[in-house]
Amino acid sequence: MVESRDPASAGEVLGDPDPTGMVTPTLRDAVGWYETAWHHRLMAEAPVGDDLTRPHGELIGPARTAFCPNLAAEVAALTAEALVRFGPPARPVIGPIGTNDQTAKLES
Numbered sequence: 001m002v003e004s005r006d007p008a009s010a011g012e013v014l015g016d017p018d019p020t021g022m023v024t025p026t027l028r029d030a031v032g033w034y035e036t037a038w039h040h041r042l043m044a045e046a047p048v049g050d051d052l053t054r055p056h057g058e059l060i061g062p063a064r065t066a067f068c069p070n071l072a073a074e075v076a077a078l079t080a081e082a083l084v085r086f087g088p089p090a091r092p093v094i095g096p097i098g099t100n101d102q103t104a105k106l107e108s
Contacts, residue, residue, distance in 0.1 A: 013083055013087050013088070013091075014026045014027040014030050014083070014086055014087060015027045026086050027086075029086060030082045030083075030085070030086035031082075033082055033085065033086070034078055034079070034082045037078050037081070037082075038078060041074060041078065042071075042074060052067075052071060053067060053068060053071075
């Protein structure tokens with residue numbers, strides 16, 4: 001397994017190692033797949049937060065507060081699937097975000 005000192009983003013895994021480099025064909029293909037999968041799975045035109053959440057009522061209402069975590073989970077699932085489909089066979093180690101006492105306990 002390839003080790004990484006920081007959690008990897010899709011661009012770091014699928015993109016040019018040079019942060020100022022051009023978009024790679026692999027990253028472009030992954031983004032195209034993600035957009036198609038987004039439309040099929042979520043049946044939404046574009047991933048714009050207000051457009052997706054507005055139909056679910058008040059900002060702190062029960063429908064919206066239920067919808068938002070589910071939306072975040074779908075985005076995470078689609079991102080992970082794109083990385084598995086288009087990423088290298090040796091996947092980077094993606095650790096917890098941030099460092100605090102709770103994270104340190106989870107790692108030990």
